[in-house]
Each structure stands twice: as C-alpha cells, then as structure tokens.
Amino acid sequence: MRADPLPVLTDATVKSQHEMTVCNSCRYCEAYCPVFQAMEERLTFTSGDVAYLANLCHNCGECLYACQYAPPHEFGIDVPKTFSALRVESYAAAAWPAFAAPAFRSPWTTTAVALAAGALASALAARTLWVGDARVAFPAAADFYSVVPHDVMVTLFGIVGLFAVVALGIGYRRFIRSIADPNIADPPSPLRGFGAASPVGAAARDALTLKHLHATGEDCVDAEEKRRPWRRWMHHCTFYGFLLCFASTSVAAIYHVVFGWVAPYAYTSLPVVLGTVGGLGLLVGPAGLFLVDRRRDPALTHSTQASLDAPFLAMLFLTSLTGLLLLALREKTFMPSLLIGHLAFVLAFFVTLPYGKFVHGIYRAAALVKFRRESNH
Amino acid sequence: MAPPEVYEVAVLGGGNAALCAALAASERGARVIVLERAPRVFRGGNSRHTRNLRCMHTAPTDILTESYSEDEFMTDLLRVTGGATNETLARIVVRASADAPGRMRRFGVRLQPSLRGTLHLGRTNAFFLGGGKALMNSYYAAAERRGVHVVYDADVIGLQIHDGRFESATVRINGREQQVRARSVVLAAGGFESNLEWLKEIWGDAADNFLIRGTPYNTGTVLKLMLDAGAEPVGDPTQCHAVAIDARAPKFDGGIVTRLDCVSLGIVVNKHGDRFYDEGEDFWPKRYAIWGRLVAQQPDQIAYSIIDAKAVGRFMPSVFPPIAAASIRELAALIHVPAGTLAATVERFNGAVRPGIFNHEALDDCRTDGLVPNKTHWAQRLDTPPFWAYPLRPGITFTYLGVKVDERARVALRGGPAANIFAAGEIMAGNILGKGYVAGVGMTIGTVFGEIAGREAWRGVSSDASASHTGHRAR
Numbered sequence: 001m002r003a004d005p006l007p008v009l010t011d012a013t014v015k016s017q018h019e020m021t022v023c024n025s026c027r028y029c030e031a032y033c034p035v036f037q038a039m040e041e042r043l044t045f046t047s048g049d050v051a052y053l054a055n056l057c058h059n060c061g062e063c064l065y066a067c068q069y070a071p072p073h074e075f076g077i078d079v080p081k082t083f084s085a086l087r088v089e090s091y092a093a094a095a096w097p098a099f100a101a102p103a104f105r106s107p108w109t110t111t112a113v114a115l116a117a118g119a120l121a122s123a124l125a126a127r128t129l130w131v132g133d134a135r136v137a138f139p140a141a142a143d144f145y146s147v148v149p150h151d152v153m154v155t156l157f158g159i160v161g162l163f164a165v166v167a168l169g170i171g172y173r174r175f176i177r178s179i180a181d182p183n184i185a186d187p188p189s190p191l192r193g194f195g196a197a198s199p200v201g202a203a204a205r206d207a208l209t210l211k212h213l214h215a216t217g218e219d220c221v222d223a224e225e226k227r228r229p230w231r232r233w234m235h236h237c238t239f240y241g242f243l244l245c246f247a248s249t250s251v252a253a254i255y256h257v258v259f260g261w262v263a264p265y266a267y268t269s270l271p272v273v274l275g276t277v278g279g280l281g282l283l284v285g286p287a288g289l290f291l292v293d294r295r296r297d298p299a300l301t302h303s304t305q306a307s308l309d310a311p312f313l314a315m316l317f318l319t320s321l322t323g324l325l326l327l328a329l330r331e332k333t334f335m336p337s338l339l340i341g342h343l344a345f346v347l348a349f350f351v352t353l354p355y356g357k358f359v360h361g362i363y364r365a366a367a368l369v370k371f372r373r374e375s376n377h
Numbered sequence: 378m379a380p381p382e383v384y385e386v387a388v389l390g391g392g393n394a395a396l397c398a399a400l401a402a403s404e405r406g407a408r409v410i411v412l413e414r415a416p417r418v419f420r421g422g423n424s425r426h427t428r429n430l431r432c433m434h435t436a437p438t439d440i441l442t443e444s445y446s447e448d449e450f451m452t453d454l455l456r457v458t459g460g461a462t463n464e465t466l467a468r469i470v471v472r473a474s475a476d477a478p479g480r481m482r483r484f485g486v487r488l489q490p491s492l493r494g495t496l497h498l499g500r501t502n503a504f505f506l507g508g509g510k511a512l513m514n515s516y517y518a519a520a521e522r523r524g525v526h527v528v529y530d531a532d533v534i535g536l537q538i539h540d541g542r543f544e545s546a547t548v549r550i551n552g553r554e555q556q557v558r559a560r561s562v563v564l565a566a567g568g569f570e571s572n573l574e575w576l577k578e579i580w581g582d583a584a585d586n587f588l589i590r591g592t593p594y595n596t597g598t599v600l601k602l603m604l605d606a607g608a609e610p611v612g613d614p615t616q617c618h619a620v621a622i623d624a625r626a627p628k629f630d631g632g633i634v635t636r637l638d639c640v641s642l643g644i645v646v647n648k649h650g651d652r653f654y655d656e657g658e659d660f661w662p663k664r665y666a667i668w669g670r671l672v673a674q675q676p677d678q679i680a681y682s683i684i685d686a687k688a689v690g691r692f693m694p695s696v697f698p699p700i701a702a703a704s705i706r707e708l709a710a711l712i713h714v715p716a717g718t719l720a721a722t723v724e725r726f727n728g729a730v731r732p733g734i735f736n737h738e739a740l741d742d743c744r745t746d747g748l749v750p751n752k753t754h755w756a757q758r759l760d761t762p763p764f765w766a767y768p769l770r771p772g773i774t775f776t777y778l779g780v781k782v783d784e785r786a787r788v789a790l791r792g793g794p795a796a797n798i799f800a801a802g803e804i805m806a807g808n809i810l811g812k813g814y815v816a817g818v819g820m821t822i823g824t825v826f827g828e829i830a831g832r833e834a835w836r837g838v839s840s841d842a843s844a845s846h847t848g849h850r851a852r
Binding site: 021022024025026027028029030031032040043044062063065066067068069070072073074075216218224225 | 418425426428485487489490492493494506507508509510511514515517518627630632633634636689690693694695696
C-alpha cells in the first residue's frame with residue numbers, strides 16, 4: 001500500500017476514493033475514457049491520485065448512465081459529479097496566494113469585486129479624470145490612446161498580466177506536485193520532449209481536439225442516451241475564439257512596437273479581423289455553453305462546479321461584447337465610456353484568471369500529459 | 378397508464394430478453410407493451426450487471442478475434458451442461474448468435490473488444506461498451522423511438538389463461554390493480570433467485586446467509602404463475618448458479634464488484650479454522666462457480682480466504698478492504714476464528730508445501746503433499762506478513778428452473794404448446810442450460826430467444842388477424 005504524502009481528506013476526496021475503489025473492481029467503463037484506464041494502473045488511491053483522475057475527467061457523462069451502482073444504489077457511484085466537485089477543490093488547493101483560495105467557493109463575489117476594481121482602475125487610467133475638459137481630451141474619433149494613454153495602458157495591463165501569469169504558473173506547479181506519484185520518479189518539468197509523438201505532443205492533440213468529449217466516437221451526453229455535439233462545438237468556439245483574440249492583441253503589439261503602426265487599425269487589418277472573428281467566437285461559445293449546461297442533466301455536475309462555470313462564461317461573453325461594441329462604435333462620441341467599460345471587463349477578466357474556471361484548461365492539460373506519459377511506460 | 382386497450386404483444390419483464398422480444402415485435406409493426414417490475418432507475422433485471430454475450434463467428438471482426446465456430450460453441454455448451462441441454466434449441470442459439478452483434482447495433486447498442494484482464498474472452502465474447510446497463514439504456518431508447526409502451530413498477534400478479542390461450546395479465550401498478558389485455562404474451566421475467574422464501578423452501582435456513590448478486594426484482598412470480606397454470610417445468614428446481622463472493626456485499630445487487638479473485642492464491646478456511654477443499658484445483662474462472670456451493674455447505678455458510686503479502690497485486694482489487702494483521706493469530710481474532718486451530722492449519726499447510734516454481738498463469742508445480750485436502754497448484758507458504766483475510770459467502774447469480782419451450786419459443790403446456798404464450802431469457806434458459814454455465818451464454822440465450830419470441834408472438838397475432846378478417850392491423 002502506498003502512503004498518502006499529503007492527505008487532504010475532504011468529503012470529495014473520500015468519496016472519490018470510494019468510487020474509484022468500486023470502479024476498479026468493476027471496470028466496465030474502461031473503454032469510455034482515460035480516467036478508467038489510468039485508474040486500472042493503481043490498486044489504491046491517494047488524494048493526489050484522485051485529484052489527477054478528477055482533472056483527467058472531461059465530464060462527458062457516459063459512465064454515470066452506464067453505472068449499475070449509480071444512485072440510488074447503496075454504492076452511490078456518480079463519477080462525473082464527484083469529480084466535478086473534487087476538481088474545484090483541487091483548483092482551490094493549488095491557488096496562489098493561498099489566501100485567495102476562497103475565491104473558488106464564491107465565484108460571483110470574486111467576479112463582482114474584480115469588476116469593481118477593474119472599473120475603478122480603468123476610470124483612473126482614463127485621461128478624462130485628469131483633464132477637466134473632455135473636448136480637449138478627445139480630439140480624434142477612434143483614438144483609444146487619447147482616452148487612456150498608451151503607456152498607461154501597457155503599464156496597467158503589463159502588471160495585471162504578469163500577476164496572472166505568475167499566479168497561474170505557481171498554481172500549476174503546486175497542482176503538478178500534488179498529483180505526482182511519490183513512488184515514481186515523475187519529472188517535475190512536464191515540458192520535456194515537445195515532438196508530435198511525445199507525450200506532450202499527444203496530450204496537446206487530445207486537448208485541442210477535445211478528444212475525450214467524444215472518446216467513443218460519439219459525443220458526450222446531455223442526458224441518458226442523448227449524445228449531441230453542441231458542448232464540444234461551443235467549447236471549440238470559446239477556446240479558439242479566445243486564442244484568436246489573444247493573437248489579435250499580439251499582432252497589434254507587434255505592429256505598435258516593431259513597425260510603429262499605431263492604433264486604430266482599419267476594419268480590414270489583421271488585428272481587427274482576428275479580434276472580430278475571435279470576439280464572435282467568444283459570444284457564440286460562452287452563450288452556447290451556458291445554454292447547453294442549463295439543459296444538461298444536473299446529476300452530471302456538482303453545484304460548486306456549475307457555479308464556477310457561469311461567472312466565467314459571463315465574463316468571457318461580456319468582455320467580448322464590450323470589445324465588439326467598442327470596435328463597431330469607435331467613431332461615436334461616447335466611445336470613451338465604451339472603452340472604459342471594456343477595459344474594466346478585460347482587467348477583471350485577467351485578475352480572475354487564476355481564481356476561476358480558466359484554470360481547468362491548464363490542470364486538465366497537465367493531467368493529459370501525465371496520462372500520455374504513463375501510457376508510454 | 379393509457380386507458381384500457383388491447384395490445385398485440387405484452388412482454389412481462391424488462392431485461393435483455395424482454396427488450397429483444399419487444400423490439401422484434403415492434404419492428405414488425407406490433408403494438409407492444411412492456412411491463413417492467415422495477416422502477417426506471419433499476420430497470421433491466423440481471424442484464425444490468427452483465428457485460429458481454431458469447432457469439433460464434435467464422436472470421437475475426439472489429440470486436441472479436443480469430444474465429445469461434447458453431448461446433449466449438451456447441452462443444453463448450455455440452456461440456457458445461459454435461460449434456461443437460463436440448464440440443465435442437467442449443468443449436469438454434471449458437472447459429473443465431475452469429476447475427477446478434479449486427480442486430481444489436483441496429484438498435485443502437487455499442488460493442489467493444491474485450492476488457493483488459495479478460496483477454497481469454499476476446500475470441501468468444503462480444504463486450505457491451507460500458508456494460509449491461511448501457512446495453513439496456515440503448516434498448517429502452519430504441520423501444521421508445523419505436524413507440525413501445527413501457528410501464529415501470531408494474532408487478533404482474535395474475536395471468537388469465539383459458540384453453541392454452543393467454544387473455545390478460547393482472548398487474549399492480551403503483552398499488553392499483555389493472556388488467557392488461559394482449560393477443561399474445563412473452564414471458565421474460567427471469568428466475569426466482571431473489572425470492573428469499575422460495576430459496577428457503579429448498580435450502581432451509583442456510584438460505585438466510587445467501588447473498589443475491591443481482592436484481593431484487595427476480596422473485597419468480599411469473600414463473601410460478603405459469604407453472605401453476607400448467608406449464609411444463611424444465612431445469613433442476615433445486616439448483617442455482619452460486620459463486621463465492623465477499624461476505625460484506627449488499628444483500629442484493631452487488632454485481633461484479635463483490636467477486637474475490639484471491640482464493641487460488643492462498644488457503645480457504647471455515648469458521649472453525651479448517652480447510653475444506655483444494656483451492657488450487659484449476660484456474661479461478663473455471664472454479665469460482667463451485668465455491669458458492671462449497672461455502673454454502675460450511676457451518677453458517679461462511680469461509681475466509683487467507684493470503685499473505687506475496688499475493689498482493691496478483692489479483693483484481695476487491696471493493697472491500699482486506700482484514701489485515703501482522704500474524705495469523707491476530708488475524709484469527711479479527712475474523713472470530715479459533716486462533717489455535719487456524720495457526721495449526723496454516724502450520725500444517727506450510728509444512729506440506731513442496732518446492733516448485735510459482736506461476737499463476739499456468740497450472741504450476743507448487744503443491745502440497747500429505748494434506749487432506751491437498752492444494753494442487755499455486756501452493757506457497759503463508760509466511761510473509763501482513764496476512765490478509767476476505768470473508769466469503771455464497772452469492773446466487775441465477776436459478777435453473779424454468780418453463781419448457783419449443784423452437785418457436787412457445788411455452789409447453791400439459792396439453793401441448795400454448796397458442797399465444799412465448800418465453801425468453803432466464804425463465805426458459807434451463808432448456809439449454811440444464812446445469813453449469815459458460816461466460817456470456819445467458820445473454821446469448823436471452824438475445825436469440827427474445828428475438829424468436831417477439832417475432833413468433835407477432836406472427837401468431839398477424840396470422841390470426843388475417844385469417845379472421847378482423848381487420849385489426851398495426852401501423
């Protein structure tokens with residue numbers, strides 16, 4: 001029997017350990033997804049093991065409906081729901097700084113506080129507050145930097161962005177350590193070997209295609225025998241929309257820094273096209289996910305996980321909406337208000353990145369790499 | 378429930394055979410009602426706990442390796458039943474099993490290659506993706522799409538049969554008695570393994586200590602009603618398929634996870650601390666079925682499998698934790714077995730172990746000499762703490778008593794075959810499986826005879842209708 005190096009025996013951990021013990025003696029779900037294949041490599045389950053398995057779970061739901069021991073059976077096995085609760089706990093346990101962990105338990109409050117702070121910061125950054133005469137402040141339409149000077153914007157977002165990256169990085173490291181098997185010399189760096197055939201490459205493919213939301217060839221379930229592609233497609237819209245927006249910002253930064261081309265850019269320019277397409281993805285995707293999740297069988301997701309999803313989706317949607325409105329109406333006189341509003345959302349979004357649903361992508365990717373690495377052994 | 382109406386086919390039961398019958402009848406156009414005794418969450422009878430079905434095939438498929446010929450399947454059936462089989466019916470099952478995977482897939486069932494650790498079944502058995510409950514979900518969804526009327530919590534308490542013809546069934550639904558009328562009926566309500574009174578009639582008080590591995594809803598009500606109505610019985614009424622399972626399993630519905638795979642790795646003692654049978658006689662998958670009866674014959678129907686640290690990791694993990702101790706005497710205290718006797722048993726056993734090369738994959742040469750009974754394979758000294766014990770009790774899987782049928786699945790009454798009464802699944806499996814068992818054959822019988830029963834039930838109705846020009850046609 002292996003010792004549990006860092007026993008965090010919450011209810012969700014204990015329930016997960018019970019469920020994996022039952023599942024490991026049954027194994028009927030083995031072909032559904034990697035969770036059960038990774039489970040079979042183990043005889044007992046430490047708190048780190050179940051945290052790993054929980055983050056490997058994509059909540060596709062198949063195993064609940066296939067389970068002969070699902071509630072109201074006395075074994076009460078509901079792996080998707082139990083793991084969804086454990087995932088939230090694992091996010092909180094890895095949070096940096098540790099005193100921020102309660103943010104995962106009150107996601108709406110966290111979001112509201114972040115929004116208020118973001119609004120205050122962007123208002124303070126806006127030149128209107130320093131220069132009394134608004135007409136002097138806005139000589140040209142669509143000139144965002146006349147509202148918030150470029151250096152102020154770069155400094156503000158530089159600080160917030162750096163903070164988010166550091167917090168996510170430390171959280172990631174803590175998570176990796178918590179799921180590492182003390183008996184296997186697991187390399188602490190997960191980024192060893194990047195080739196397409198390497199575990200990292202394979203895991204990247206798994207993540208980018210959401211392979212395990214349709215691991216059995218059909219899509220994940222919304223309810224018993226109801227397999228639909230919408231959840232996967234909406235997630236793709238969200239994820240790739242986010243990537244395009246990120247690409248848009250990066251290209252714009254290159255334009256500015258390298259070529260000295262200063263915003264605003266034409267509607268046909270690369271940053272605007274990338275941002276517009278990505279922004280539309282971030283409207284469609286989060287709205288779709290919200291609707292899909294609302295119609296999904298509540299037996300599949302724990303309430304703590306569900307309450308983490310909604311504010312994150314709302315933030316993505318509103319950040320994108322304000323951005324697209326700003327783009328469309330940038331010639332109008334009320335552009336400064338739109339800009340300040342959009343910046344408030346973007347700031348709040350970045351600040352809450354390490355304390356909300358966003359981390360699932362990072363931790364799941366880590367679990368996928370670990371799974372691919374174990375499979376190679 | 379809808380207002381009283383006459384169905385063309387009523388199916389009594391809600392497991393694999395029942396749904397195969399309902400789908401076979403409804404795809405030909407019959408109006409079908411399924412009366413499932415369990416609530417929706419526990420629907421599907423013992424099929425909920427299954428995971429594969431045995432099927433012949435002449436070439437490798439996407440889910441089955443090599444080939445498994447009709448003759449080989451028949452040989453396996455004859456071997457496990459010791460000839461207690463109706464060879465005509467058995468051959469029908471074997472031949473039709475070849476088409477079963479394709480047919481199942483048409484109804485949305487998903488299949489997969491054999492599970493890891495069950496590679497020995499990869500050639501003979503097609504596995505249901507996710508197991509038997511997933512299979513039943515697919516069948517129920519297919520039945521709903523086809524307009525089959527499924528009623529849950531429907532307890533059949535009476536059958537109205539006159540001159541060999543079924544007329545209606547009395548059904549208690551949510552405490553209210555109703556008559557369900559149908560032109561034909563398929564009996565697919567399983568055996569009586571969860572009827573504790575019935576078990577006690579046969580095995581006496583020992584039955585109090587039996588665990589039922591499957592559904593609590595197989596009380597044999599329909600079987601008994603049919604036997605009382607003059608159906609010819611088949612199969613030994615005093616036999617059941619019983620395996621040794623973990624004594625801590627729930628009384629009902631423990632299913633697969635209550636099995637224990639470590640018997641052949643150690644010794645098994647009764648409550649007095651004495652060994653009583655050769656634990657290493659053969660591979661465990663070939664022997665687990667006899668251990669149910671062996672444990673049932675021990676005082677208080679309890680036994681303990683005892684292993685030492687050398688065995689850990691060599692068997693499928695159990696759902697229940699081992700009872701562990703640093704010495705045999707401490708272990709004896711934990712399991713309430715006389716410590717002196719158990720220590721003496723282990724000492725005698727250790728002294729009798731002959732040198733050999735341990736190999737759990739083969740019938741190795743590790744055996745004891747001079748013991749009664751000897752352990753003939755995989756005998757290793759119990760000398761490495763911690764020592765583990767798992768308590769064992771008999772776990773009943775199914776009963777053999779059923780109703781006799783012909784090749785059209787018609788139930789044999791004393792005056793000849795019933796006109797419109799058909800049977801499928803465990804309630805008639807005794808025709809083919811008079812005794813013994815081979816993995817996955819119960820599901821094959823249910824799938825094949827479910828289809829035959831549904832088809833024949835509809836054929837009788839449709840030919841009646843055209844003969845009498847009543848004009849009652851299905852959609």
